[in-house]
Amino acid sequence: xxxNTFRRGLxxxxxxxxxxxATPPHPPKTPPEQLDFTQVERLRxxxxxxxDDELRLSLRKAEEQGxxxxxxxxxxxxxxxxxxxxxxxxxxxxxxxxxxxxVKESDWIKFLYEPASAGxxxxxxxxxxxxxxxxxxxxxxGAHTEEVxxxxxxxxxxxxxxxxxxxxxxxxxxxxxxxxxxxxxxLPPRPGENILESTAAILSRHYGKxxxxxxxxxxxxxxxxxxxxxxPDTIVKVYLPEKMAKIxxxxxxxxxxxxxxxxxxxxxxxLQDFLLKARQKYLDNGLKPPFxxxxxxxRPEFIERGIIVxxxxxxxxxxxxxxxxxxxxxLSNLNRYFTFHRLYDEQxxxxxSARYGIFVNVRSxxxxxxxxxxxxxxxxxxxxxxxxxxxxxxxDW
Numbered sequence: 001x002x003x004n005t006f007r008r009g010l011x012x013x014x015x016x017x018x019x020x021x022a023t024p025p026h027p028p029k030t031p032p033e034q035l036d037f038t039q040v041e042r043l044r045x046x047x048x049x050x051x052d053d054e055l056r057l058s059l060r061k062a063e064e065q066g067x068x069x070x071x072x073x074x075x076x077x078x079x080x081x082x083x084x085x086x087x088x089x090x091x092x093x094x095x096x097x098x099x100x101x102x103v104k105e106s107d108w109i110k111f112l113y114e115p116a117s118a119g120x121x122x123x124x125x126x127x128x129x130x131x132x133x134x135x136x137x138x139x140x141x142g143a144h145t146e147e148v149x150x151x152x153x154x155x156x157x158x159x160x161x162x163x164x165x166x167x168x169x170x171x172x173x174x175x176x177x178x179x180x181x182x183x184x185x186x187l188p189p190r191p192g193e194n195i196l197e198s199t200a201a202i203l204s205r206h207y208g209k210x211x212x213x214x215x216x217x218x219x220x221x222x223x224x225x226x227x228x229x230x231x232p233d234t235i236v237k238v239y240l241p242e243k244m245a246k247i248x249x250x251x252x253x254x255x256x257x258x259x260x261x262x263x264x265x266x267x268x269x270x271l272q273d274f275l276l277k278a279r280q281k282y283l284d285n286g287l288k289p290p291f292x293x294x295x296x297x298x299r300p301e302f303i304e305r306g307i308i309v310x311x312x313x314x315x316x317x318x319x320x321x322x323x324x325x326x327x328x329x330x331l332s333n334l335n336r337y338f339t340f341h342r343l344y345d346e347q348x349x350x351x352x353s354a355r356y357g358i359f360v361n362v363r364s365x366x367x368x369x370x371x372x373x374x375x376x377x378x379x380x381x382x383x384x385x386x387x388x389x390x391x392x393x394x395x396d397w
Contacts, residue, residue, distance in 0.1 A: 032058040038070055040079045047087055056112055077109060084108035092331050094338040098364040099381060102323045103331070114328035156355050158259045163188055165262040172270075172351055175344060177277050181270040181355075186262035187304050189241050199238050199307050203230060206301065213238075220396075221247060222264065228309065234297070239264070239306035254357055261306050263356045268308065271348070271375065271397045272296055278340070290336035292393040313393045315385035322386065330390025337384075337392045341375055348374025 030036075030046070032054035037043060050058070059080075062068050068076045085108050089100065159166045169183040189195045196213055203211040207230040216224035222243050226236045239261050248257045255263075275293050282289040297309040316325055322334075349372050353359045361370040363379055375397045377383050383396040 033061040034058075035062070037062050037068055037076050037080060040076070040083070043080075044083055044086075047083060052112060059109065059112065081108050084112060088331070092335040094335050094342050095331070096338065096364060096381075098368055099318070099322075102319065103326045106326050111328045111331075155357070156263070158255070158262060160258070163190070163258070165258050167259070167262050167266050170355075172355075174274055174347055174351065177274060177281065179270055179274040179277070179351075181266060182273070182298070184262050184266040184269075185300065185304050186258070186265060186306065188258045188261065195238060195241060195306070198305060199236065202301060202305060202307065203228070203236070203309075206299075207231070223308070228312075231309075233312050234309050235312050237308035237310060239308075263358060265303055265306065267352055267356070267358075268296060268397075269298060269303070272298075274344075274348070275375075275394065275397065278344075288391075290333065290340045291391060292387070293397075294393060294395045310395075313385045313395045315387050315393055317382075318384045318386055318392070319380035319382065327390070330386065333390035334386070334392065341377070345374040346372075350374075 029049060032050055035043065035046070035050075035058040037059075047055070059068075068080070070076065085104055085106075088108055088111060089104075092100075156167060156170070159168075165184075165186040165188065167184040167186070170181040172179050172181060189198070200211055200213050203213075209230060211228075211230045213226045213236065214229070216226050218225040220237075223237045223239050224243075226238070228234045228236050241257075241261075244261050245257055248260050253260065272293065272295070275291070279289040279291070279293070294311040294313040299309075302309050316322060322330070349360070352374060360373055360376055362373045362376055363370050364377070365380060375394075378396060383394060384392040385395055386392055
């Protein structure tokens with residue numbers, strides 16, 4: 001009885017195993033010139049199947065044939081524009097949400113007909129010549145999570161001779177790039193010294209003529225920014241002791257105030273070194289770098305007194321000017337920068353925080369929650385100026 005049951009079960013198994021289940025054929029792709037734009041929900045699922053060239057063809061045909069209106073005469077452009085907005089958001093997905101909110105009401109139908117940047121568009125061209133980083137007004141805190149502290153980086157130890165602060169050099173791997181952290185010697189202001197008057201005197205000696213700073217044209221959490229009357233192509237940023245003291249007193253930092261400024265000066269120059277090497281890597285691979293930078297003059301006579309003499313940058317202000325000046329080329333190039341930023345920012349944050357015990361975060365807007373950041377883009381992305389094609393120039397980091 002058991003044997004017979006087994007045989008019948010085996011027969012059934014053999015019969016079933018010899019059967020094939022027919023799968024319905026995938027419906028053929030509708031030719032682009034025949035897309036029905038009145039079926040908006042169906043179109044939402046179909047759009048990813050079509051290239052930009054095909055969509056341009058289908059929209060042009062629909063326009064010529066009067067198919068961008070429903071049977072009752074309603075214009076479908078607004079609904080189509082919303083679909084294209086989602087499509088472009090996917091193409092430019094590395095642009096931060098707060099910035100995308102500024103441009104999401106754009107004319108995306110018009111965008112479809114615009115070319116992206118030559119050779120760096122979203123349809124198939126690689127934008128990075130090297131592997132992704134091996135990721136394991138700014139605000140500061142003196143404490144953070146253990147996850148951040150688990151990164152493999154040596155914690156720096158400063159030395160002090162008299163009032164002078166010395167911070168040693170180092171070389172650190174950031175992904176496939178080596179960041180050179182330069183030696184810093186910093187001379188804090190003496191008691192009663194007016195650092196702005198001292199800055200004017202240092203600039204006067206350097207340029208061989210009398211230089212007065214005048215009134216600052218911009219202020220940050222740690223520095224004030226001045227025009228450079230001796231060299232209109234540069235600006236002067238000065239670390240102000242009273243600003244540094246206020247931040248230093250706001251959190252339980254484990255180092256004295258004098259080292260605080262020295263650490264930030266070293267961070268400024270180390271990140272500049274990283275950015276220059278990253279740009280060169282693009283150039284070495286025959287690709288346009290996704291950013292430019294306003295170079296800092298690294299002369300010790302400036303750095304040792306907390307003075308940043310930096311190239312003056314010109315361009316569109318990202319937060320204010322982009323919504324009225326948005327083009328597809330600008331979005332494409334802007335997305336390239338934020339892709340680069342995404343690949344390296346977390347590791348830079350961890351390296352800097354592990355080295356100094358300083359954790360930089362930024363609020364992108366007043367309503368945004370603070371986010372940890374390695375390359376600081378500033379509140380309302382104020383550290384980025386846009387060139388005409390949308391390539392950012394970094395004026396701070």
